[in-house]
Amino acid sequence: xxxxxxSFVRTTILAPEPxxxxxxxxxxxxxxxxxxxxxxxxxxxxALAVLAWVLPHMINWLFIQAVWSGPDRTFCATTVxxxxxxxxxxxxxxxxxxxxxxxxxxxxxxLAERWRPTIVGILFIxxxxxxxxxxxxxKGLNAILLFIALPILSFWLLCGGFGLEPVETSLWGxxxxxxxxxxxxxxxxxxxxxxxALGRRSNMPIIRTVCIAFIEIIRGIPLIAVLFMASVxxxxxxxxxxxxxxxxxxxxxxxxxxxxxxxxxxxxxxQAIPKGQFEGADSxxxxxxxxxxxxxxxxxxxxxxxxxxxxxxxxFKDTSLxxxxxxxxxxxxxxxxxxxxxxxxxxxxxxxxxxxxxxxWLFCFGMSRYSxxxxxxxxxxxxR
Numbered sequence: 001x002x003x004x005x006x007s008f009v010r011t012t013i014l015a016p017e018p019x020x021x022x023x024x025x026x027x028x029x030x031x032x033x034x035x036x037x038x039x040x041x042x043x044x045x046x047a048l049a050v051l052a053w054v055l056p057h058m059i060n061w062l063f064i065q066a067v068w069s070g071p072d073r074t075f076c077a078t079t080v081x082x083x084x085x086x087x088x089x090x091x092x093x094x095x096x097x098x099x100x101x102x103x104x105x106x107x108x109x110x111l112a113e114r115w116r117p118t119i120v121g122i123l124f125i126x127x128x129x130x131x132x133x134x135x136x137x138x139k140g141l142n143a144i145l146l147f148i149a150l151p152i153l154s155f156w157l158l159c160g161g162f163g164l165e166p167v168e169t170s171l172w173g174x175x176x177x178x179x180x181x182x183x184x185x186x187x188x189x190x191x192x193x194x195x196x197a198l199g200r201r202s203n204m205p206i207i208r209t210v211c212i213a214f215i216e217i218i219r220g221i222p223l224i225a226v227l228f229m230a231s232v233x234x235x236x237x238x239x240x241x242x243x244x245x246x247x248x249x250x251x252x253x254x255x256x257x258x259x260x261x262x263x264x265x266x267x268x269x270x271q272a273i274p275k276g277q278f279e280g281a282d283s284x285x286x287x288x289x290x291x292x293x294x295x296x297x298x299x300x301x302x303x304x305x306x307x308x309x310x311x312x313x314x315x316f317k318d319t320s321l322x323x324x325x326x327x328x329x330x331x332x333x334x335x336x337x338x339x340x341x342x343x344x345x346x347x348x349x350x351x352x353x354x355x356x357x358x359x360x361w362l363f364c365f366g367m368s369r370y371s372x373x374x375x376x377x378x379x380x381x382x383x384r
Contacts, residue, residue, distance in 0.1 A: 062354075065091030069098060073345040093351045096343045100334075104355070107173020107333055113165060116157040117176050123150060124183075132370060134377055147187055169247035173328040175359065177247075181254055181319040181329070186312050188255040193262025198292065200267055211263070218260035223318050226253045231325035250322050258315045265307040269300030302378050309371035313364045331356045 034044045067076045076093035097104070106114050127146040130136035158180075160166035172180075199211035218226070230253040231246060238244065273296055281291040301308070323332040334352040337343065 061091040066094050067091065068094050070095040072342045073348065076347055077345045093345060093347045096348050096351055097355045100337050103174060103337065104330060104333055105175045107176060107328055108171045109176070110167060110171065113167060120154045120157055169245055172247065174333045175330045177327060178319045178329040181250060181322065182316040184251045185254040185258045185315045189258035189262045192259040193266050194297065196259060196263035197266035197270060200263065201270060215260045215263050218257055223257050223321050224324050226257050227321060227325050246325060246327060250325060250327060254315065254319065258311065261311050265304050265311055266300065268307065269304035270296065272303050273299055305371055305375055309367055313367055316363060317360060330359060
């Protein structure tokens with residue numbers, strides 16, 4: 001048999017047979033993932049049975065029997081679509097969320113001044129959107145506006161002064177505080193995490209020791225302890241008459257804590273880079289910072305994108321811990337409104353917590369989906 005015939009036979013034998021028309025698309029996915037083995041069949045049947053039992057009750061409580069409007073708790077306690085609930089209680093009390101929605105977003109920010117955080121939110125979306133689109137032009141200018149100009153403008157708008165009525169940070173709350181804390185923590189932790197990771201791998205003993213000590217000490221204590229020390233113990237070391245804003249203390253605590261974890265994520269990416277990449281950069285005559293900026297760090301960050309986004313998601317959720325220092329983020333302001341006598345009912349707390357949980361999930365799921373998109377966009381051969 002000639003070489004060409006052998007190649008044809010080998011190709012013919014190894015080539016997979018096309019799936020029958022009835023086993024393509026959704027049917028093929030179901031057969032492969034849900035019905036591949038007898039155990040998969042049993043687990044699929046059990047899962048469908050549980051969903052068939054749970055989903056109707058959830059839909060009924062969340063939507064069908066839910067109360068969507070009303071001035072106080074009496075509507076949530078007794079009425080269901082104009083009638084009386086037999087057991088005396090209705091479904092979800094979305095009227096409570098509707099009545100308190102502004103507080104859930106702005107906290108106790110003055111009503112007449114809420115246009116200021118609204119403008120900040122619009123500007124943030126307008127600048128973040130092109131930053132997240134890979135092919136959007138002028139990334140450098142966009143980054144300067146987002147990470148330098150916007151924080152300065154936001155500080156002026158939110159805090160006031162220079163023609164605007166001052167608003168104390170103690171009045172801030174709700175989703176606004178959650179987004180401010182998470183954005184600052186994320187924006188600060190990534191560059192500081194890179195610096196700490198490079199410092200931990202440095203050949204200079206003093207820099208390496210300082211970075212290792214910082215990372216290990218901060219990672220060894222919970223965020224609650226960091227916030228508590230920043231809020232309670234820090235003023236004890238300041239000169240008499242000095243005071244640091246509570247929100248600023250929380251921002252510093254969250255940024256420091258997240259930076260320590262981010263440093264270990266980046267270090268893991270640096271360790272995954274083959275030694276040949278370092279040697280190749282050195283052979284080109286690149287300096288240390290040129291080598292890191294142009295060759296090593298882009299590859300390292302690409303490899304640990306899932307871990308980076310996982311740290312971002314954890315930071316976003318951990319902002320709820322600022323309640324330990326008397327600040328009210330989204331979850332804190334929702335829980336604070338449970339004590340409102342006008343809305344005290346058996347279903348109010350659960351409805352508020354579902355709303356807060358769904359809001360957190362919405363942001364975290366969005367970050368997760370964008371992470372997957374970036375991974376696919378940057379996939380250039382590491383995928384096996």
